[in-house]
Amino acid sequence: MHALQVNNLTKTYANGVEALKGVSLNVEEGDFFAFLGPNGAGKSTLIGIMSSLVNASSGEVNIFGTSVQQQRSLAMSHIGLVPQELNFNQFEKPIDIIVNQAGYYGISRKVALERAEKYLTQLQLWDKHDEISRMLSGGMKRRLMIARAMVNEPKLLILDEPTAGVDIEIRRSMWEFIREINESGTTVILTTHYLEEAEELCRNIAIIDHGEIIQNTDMKSLLGTLDIETFVLDIREPLLVAPQIEGMELKLRDQFTLEASLPKNKSLNALFSALDKLDVRVLSMRNKANRLEELFLRLVDKGALS
């Protein structure tokens, strides 16, 4: 069964901005799905329509077979949303925010309190449950929104940049939490600007740009299409011009840093032996960007050029 079905969805705002231009998309039940795109591409509009916060101009969204437009209440009972912006009452305590949210889904206070403790503990926030939310750090506020979205134990969890502004340690613990949620059967849709996050967690992916889906495939196939990878090399002796090597593109970032773009059919050994012949000694090497980031930039750049 499809957890999410988006059929020919359009959205034109009152100011004339066409945010979505006939988007169609399916997400299978149990999937961990990445939904990526540059700022202003239409991601948040689509998430807004899925969660009924934005009215579609035309088209339809179904959550587990229930139309958001026709049977809003039933469709909403399936989802949990972690929005991009903070949207809880910062003068309330985390425990009250979560228990109230549970109440809106018809969950009794007793069960709500148990679940609040469970999710706040899992997200390392239980010791803050009785503090005013305004006093929490940025990362804690984001985790609070995840705990709130989980309190109705949704079949579909939508995370709109859940780790924005969160330090790496907390981010990784959040990844673990979300991964476990997905493994327990919850379908997860994730939007993020950290492409490493999407590559690490998601099995399928859609990329949206200028209101249109420009790529919708599984992560493995998408990464397989990457035909060029760029590496950054730190070199021992300074260079004034970049060396020329056939079949590769080398650029000088500064006197001690080279950027080498290699087609997929060229090995790193070929690069190193060519550099060795030119008396260029490499001290260290790293990827310029992760693979998904590199692909994403190319796809989006191609869209911008066309």
Next chain:
Amino acid sequence: MNARVNWTGYKTIVRKEVTRILRIWAQTVVPPAITMTLYFIIFGNLIGRRIGDMGGFDYMQFIVPGLIMMSVITSSYGNMVSSFFGAKFGRHIEELLISPLPNWVILAGYVTGALVRGMMVGSVVMVISLFFTRVEVQYPLIMVSVLLMTSVVFAMAGMVNAIFANKFDDIAIVPTFILTPLTYLGGVFYSISLLPEFWQKISAFNPILYMVNGFRYGILGVSDVEIGYAYIIMSVFGVTLAGLCLWLLHKGTGLRS
């Protein structure tokens, strides 16, 4: 299943609203108590003694129902507009908008919250009035029903204001320029029989006149208007505003993009 979800959701909204009212009691209950005490001292006690009787009662007794009604109207409206607009401004209204709760439950929950504040403030003002004069309720059922209906009507009017408001200034305009003048001209401090005929006719278009007089009838047994008209006017406003609120919530005006 749905009835249980709706009932739990309704209770949650009411609990949240009442908690808010009690948490900020210094803003919700104390100011009307102080204002009404001043009205009783200045208008009822000091000036009222020179005015003498009105409608067969001493002036202090005459203004008690009007002042209670004034505080209930202001509190019910104020509670709804500040709470609902605050939720909209802080975006936590989204917690409700993405939930399975139907719009009528959201409306009922917020109206009940406003009703609770209206009744709390009305009760406090009633108790304060007992320090200044004797109040014998003539028709308790009419008194309570008019009070509840008025509170509900103004709570819903507050929701309409909050839905259309984009900034905090917008929620101050209606109370300042519409609600306060209509309340003062709604027979709180005088019987409209004192007015020239032309102004009596103009006053008949003021819905608050019917509410104040309906409530006064419940307490004192006297009214400038037919009590039946008061119920009709309140019912018409109630049904119209409920329909308007539900339609605006359904359309998502000011709430959904």
